[in-house]
Each structure stands twice: as structure tokens, then as C-alpha cells.
Amino acid sequence: MRWGSQFVFGTVESIKLCSWGFHHAMKDTRWTSFDLIFFDCDSTLSTIEGIDELARLKGKEWRVGVLTEKAMNGDLDLAEVYGKRLQAIRPTRGQLKAIEERYWETLVPDAQAVIDALRFLGKQIFIISGGLAEPVRGFGKRLGVSPEQIRAVELEYNELSGDWWRYYEPQTQHDQTYLDYNEGPLTVSSGKPRIINELAGDKRGRRLMVGDGASDLATRSVVDLFVGFGGVVAREKVRDQSEVFVQSKSLAPILPLAAGPSGYARVIGTPHQAVFGLGITLALNGGMIVKSDDLRQTFEKAFIPDVP
Ligand SMILES: [Mg+2]
Numbered sequence: 001m002r003w004g005s006q007f008v009f010g011t012v013e014s015i016k017l018c019s020w021g022f023h024h025a026m027k028d029t030r031w032t033s034f035d036l037i038f039f040d041c042d043s044t045l046s047t048i049e050g051i052d053e054l055a056r057l058k059g060k061e062w063r064v065g066v067l068t069e070k071a072m073n074g075d076l077d078l079a080e081v082y083g084k085r086l087q088a089i090r091p092t093r094g095q096l097k098a099i100e101e102r103y104w105e106t107l108v109p110d111a112q113a114v115i116d117a118l119r120f121l122g123k124q125i126f127i128i129s130g131g132l133a134e135p136v137r138g139f140g141k142r143l144g145v146s147p148e149q150i151r152a153v154e155l156e157y158n159e160l161s162g163d164w165w166r167y168y169e170p171q172t173q174h175d176q177t178y179l180d181y182n183e184g185p186l187t188v189s190s191g192k193p194r195i196i197n198e199l200a201g202d203k204r205g206r207r208l209m210v211g212d213g214a215s216d217l218a219t220r221s222v223v224d225l226f227v228g229f230g231g232v233v234a235r236e237k238v239r240d241q242s243e244v245f246v247q248s249k250s251l252a253p254i255l256p257l258a259a260g261p262s263g264y265a266r267v268i269g270t271p272h273q274a275v276f277g278l279g280i281t282l283a284l285n286g287g288m289i290v291k292s293d294d295l296r297q298t299f300e301k302a303f304i305p306d307v308p
Contacts, residue, residue, distance in 0.1 A: 031302035033260035034225060035205025037118055038196055041129035041136050041152070043072075043212040043232040045111045045143070045251075046103040050131040051085055053102050057095050060088045071189065074214030074237050078130055079188040082153075086181055093134070093157060094174040100138035108231060109250040110275055115143050117255055117272035121263050124203065125149060128195050130186045130215060151195050154182045189215045193222040208258050210251075217241055227257060243295065248287030252279035257288075261302045 042049045049072075055064035067081040118125055127140045129152040136152035157176040185191025192215050200207060207223040209216060212230065217238050220226045228235075228242030231249045239245045246253045255276045256264065264280070267273045280303050282288065290296040 031260040031298050032206065033263055034123070034208035034258045036124050036126065036200055036203060036207045037254075037258050038126045038128055038199075038207065038209040038219070038223070040209075040211030040213065040216045040229075041103070041127050041139070042131050044210060044216075044229050045108055045127070046139065047106040047108055047232045048102055050099045050103065050135055051089070053099055054089050054091050054095060054132075055085070057098065058089050058091075064088055072213040072215075072233070073235055074189065074217075077189045078191075078215060079183075082130075082181065082183075082187040086155075086178060090178050091132070091155075092175055092177050096132060096134045096155075097138075097174075099132070100135035103135060103139035104142055110252045110278070112143060113272070113275040114251045114254050114279075115145065117267060117275055118258060119144060120270065120272050121259050121266060123258060124205070126196075126199050127151070128186070128192055128199070129153075130192075132181075149199065151186065151199065153184070153186050156180045156182070190218050192216060192219045196222050210246075210254055212238060214238065225257070227254065239289070242289075243291050245289040245291075246283075246287065247289060248282045250278065250282060250287070252276075253283040253288050255279040256283055256299070256303060264303075 039045055042051075049065075049068050052061060052065045052068050055061045064085045067076070067085050070076040071078045071081045115125060125145050127136065127145055127150045129136045129150075131152050133152040133154045137147050137150050140150040141147060155178050157178060181187065185194045196207065196209065196219055206225075208225045208227065209219045209223040210227045210229050211217070211219070212228065212233055212235060214235070214237060217226065217228070220241075225244065226242055228238040228245040229251070230239060230245055230247045231251065234247060239247075244257060252275050256279045259276070264276055267276045284300070284303060290299060
């Protein structure tokens with residue numbers, strides 16, 4: 001299999017490859033846009049893994065980093081490593097705030113501009129993360145994603161740690177240490193599909209998910225298009241199994257993928273045109289791998305005017 005020269009974009013007859021796959025929806029050869037856009041957080045919107053950064057604050061980076069890497073590559077289930085990592089770190093609320101700041105300092109190139117453009121185009125944006133809820137939610141809010149469209153792992157704090165007799169003072173909350181995490185779909189490798197279904201609820205529209213890890217790949221069964229993101233870490237399993245794999249450092253190719261040529265027509269003359277244009281250029285010049293010829297040709301037809 002040759003990567004690189006293979007582009008991707010689906011079309012043609014309604015081949016029912018899977019019950020939810022996007023193949024069945026595309027009867028003609030137009031690039032169809034998506035309405036509900038789901039992003040992973042760590043190594044997708046930000047270049048860091050939040051839990052590894054926390055570990056660094058505590059001098060436990062080696063032990064925790066090995067576990068994260070194994071989970072993201074699909075070698076260990078997240079359920080096996082989640083508790084182990086947190087037990088090793090035992091973060092305080094103050095340290096979580098520091099991680100929110102780190103997420104913000106390490107934004108993936110064009111992440112903010114892509115989200116701004118998607119919002120301008122009326123797309124619904126979600127963040128689904130196996131990271132910790134406080135920093136992910138704070139980071140997502142700064143990006144302009146509403147808190148109810150963000151899901152991550154909630155922690156419980158020990159109210160009796162820090163100077164508990166001054167519990168009402170912000171500094172005390174700051175010092176509270178982690179007690180336990182709420183086990184749920186985001187702490188196991190196969191849980192993200194359930195969260196997508198919950199968040200989408202009865203919202204109509206086509207779904208696109210972007211992520212770098214094995215737990216993101218697991219959402220393929222509930223979205224119309226899964227886009228692997230390799231701009232921060234290119235994981236072999238994700239690259240091999242994604243319908244579309246973005247390998248540019250920038251997230252800009254998500255825009256033409258999500259919004260199609262009709263989206264581009266709407267951003268012309270607006271502040272969003274530049275990042276959309278960059279996305280098209282990157283996508284057509286090696287920044288993106290598309291697995292099926294049909295899909296690739298449809299994308300090229302949509303964005304290269306003289307392709308018949
Ligand atoms: Mg990730």
C-alpha cells in the first residue's frame with residue numbers, strides 16, 4: 001500500500017460497507033459537508049498529553065508517559081492505565097489549572113482559526129477527551145466551545161486536604177488533592193462512541209470526528225467520517241485504519257473536509273478565507289492521505305476547478 005500518493009474521498013454508488021459509514025450516504029460525486037464536528041483534545045487540539053504534563057510537574061513523567069503511549073497506540077486498554085497514572089500523580093486543583101494553561105500555550109497550528117471558521121459556518125463543535133475535565137473544559141472554553149459540548153474525565157477532590165478549615169478560601173480549593181476519578185466511558189479505550197451518541201442526542205446532521213489515538217479510531221462506527229490526525233504524533237494504527245489521515249502539522253485541512261466547497265464559498269471575503277484556503281492547499285499537496293480513490297477524486301473535483 002502506498003501512502004502519500006493516495007488521496008481520499010468517497011462517492012459513487014451507495015455501497016453499504018457499514019451501517020453508519022459515510023459510504024452509503026454518497027450517491028453522487030459531490031463532496032458533502034458535515035454538521036457535527038467532534039475533536040479529541042490531547043495531541044489533536046493541543047500538542048501535549050495533559051496527564052503526561054501533570055506527571056512532569058510531579059517528577060513522574062517517565063512512568064506515566066510509558067503508560068499513556070501504550071494506551072494511545074492501542075497496546076493497553078485505557079482502563080488498565082487510568083487509575084495507575086492518577087495514583088502516581090495525585091494532582092491538586094492548582095496543578096490542573098496549570099495544565100489548562102499548558103494546553104493553551106501548546107495549541108496545534110491553526111486550531112483556533114479552524115474552530116472560529118467552523119462556528120462561523122454554523123457547525124456544532126464538540127470536544128471529547130480522556131483527559132481531565134477541569135483543564136480540558138477551561139481550554140475548550142477559551143477556544144470558544146461551549147462547556148456542555150465538552151466531555152472529559154471528572155475527578156473528585158479530597159475536601160480534607162489543604163487547609164480544610166479554610167475550605168471557603170480559594171487557596172484551599174487550589175491545594176485540594178485528587179481523591180478518585182469517575183470511571184466511565186472516557187476511561188476505557190472503547191468509550192468514545194457512546195459519548196458521541198450521547199452528545200449528538202437527537203441533533204440531526206452528519207458527524208465528523210478528528211483524533212490521533214486508538215480510542216478516537218473506535219468512533220468510526222458512529223460517525224460518517226473519521227479523520228486521523230498525525231500532525232502531533234503519527235500513530236501507525238490510526239494512519240492505517242483512517243479513511244482520511246491529516247499529516248500536516250496544521251489542522252487547517254479539517255475545514256475543506258468538514259465544510260466542502262459550499263463552505264468555502266461562504267468564507268470568501270471574510271477573515272476565515274485565509275485558513276480555509278490554507279487547508280485546501282495543504283490537503284491537495286500531501287498534507288492529507290485519503291484511502292479510497294473515490295473519496296480522493298470527489299475531494300479533488302470539489303476543490304480543483306478544472307478536474308472534470
Ligand atoms: Mg489524543
